[in-house]
Amino acid sequence: MSIARVVNGEEAVPHSWPWQVSMQVRLISPLPYAHNCGGSLIHEEWILTAAHCFMLSLNKPSNWRMCLGKHHMNSSMDVPSAEKCFKVDGIIRHEGFVYEQDKSDIANDIALVHLAERVSMTREISPVCLPKPGVVMPAGTPCFVTGWGDEKGSLFPKVAEKLNQATLPIIDFQTCSKPAYWWDVLRPSMICAGYESPDELKSACQGDSGGPFSCAAGGTGKAWEVHGIVSFGARGCIKDKKPSVFTRVSAFSDWIDHNMKKFIYESGKTI
Structure with a gap:
């Protein structure tokens, strides 16, 4: 991790x-x-x-x-x-x-x-707006992770020159807490988001920590809520069945x- x-x-x-x-x-x-x-x-x-x-x-x-x-x-x-x-x-x-x-x-x-x-x-x-207390975004909801973290998942990460963004779909807790995924490391107070296969090559990584995982409020795109805080992911940042994990803001x-x-x-x- x-x-x-x-x-x-x-x-x-x-x-x-x-x-x-x-x-x-x-x-x-x-x-x-x-x-x-x-x-x-x-x-x-x-x-x-x-x-x-x-x-x-x-x-x-x-x-x-x-x-x-x-x-x-x-x-x-x-x-x-x-x-x-x-x-x-x-x-x-x-x-x-x-x-x-x-x-x-x-x-x-x-x-x-x-x-x-x-x-x-x-x-x-x-x-940015805070989400309503306790709300859990549905699986498949596309939200955005943003940051200046390392862009390549390299052994020696470096800060990006420009602010980057990536769309990551939310993965339901039941799937992401399976043994092949994050197992007992994942808690209900977290959000799992990203791609299950490394072929899709998108995730948060070193330097993005603490940054926002932003979702359109009500799916309208007119207002934004910070549903997650970049917390952890796989070493190297891209790994099969190891999507990015965020602190779920609505749990706190x-x-x-x-x-x-x-x-x-x-x-x-x-x-």
């Missing part, structure tokens, strides 16, 4: 996913920031992402910045007025987060990031609501 790029996706239309975040980290001040994970803007002060992005020494808010309005990873190639980066003053990782690599076990892979200042919405920067609606309110109350700020 590999903690999660978009493999063999296509370049996204610039700024067509305006909630997409490039979460960038630096451990030592003189060094430049580097893209580490993706995220979703869900509120003018909040980013939704994966808990595993903050393992080890990556749990200090001061080490991070959240960049919105990006398309090219090299900022000099983007429209200067489109991109904005924000400092972080809070990271809330799910208290039940589990990652045991030797057991291929990962659970409650969800986190919230609080921005030090509010985002001013623009054409290039706007939030209460957790999201409670922790946003708790943070604001304890910090003395107002929503």
Whole structure:
């Protein structure tokens, strides 16, 4: 199992996913920031992402910045007025987060990031909707994974130069929890999506972690909801009967609501 790029996706239309975040980290001040994970803007002060992005020494808010309005990873190639980066003053990782690599076990892979200042919405920067609590999208629903993760599933992954996207159909839990698939690693609080055969060669991968799995609300295409958070997949990212796995956002609606309110109350700020 590999903690999660978009493999063999296509370049996204610039700024067509305006909630997409490039979460960038630096451990030592003189060094430049580097893209580490993706995220979703869900509120003018909040980013939704994966808990595993903050393992080890990556749990200090001061080490991070959240960049919105990006398309090219090299900022000099983007429209200067489109991109904005924000400092972080809070990271809330799910208290039940589990990652045991030797057991291929990962659970409650969800986190919230609080921005030090509010985002001013623009054409290039706007939030995505959250799904209704408990909703489970039907099997076969085509949703989109987006990110700057490695594009080839290589042994030494590298960040993509441009934001990529790929359509991945949802696979029902009963199928994806079979022994030939993800077996007991898969939990009801996860979404399994992608292609059962490696011939179709599309998946999320390293560098996409924490990023959005976006579905059209009500199938209309007029509004979008973030139904999943890129969590894990097969090593090398493409493997027979090992589709991408996402944290199911609708399983954590209460957790999201409670922790946003708790943070604001304890910090003395107002929503």
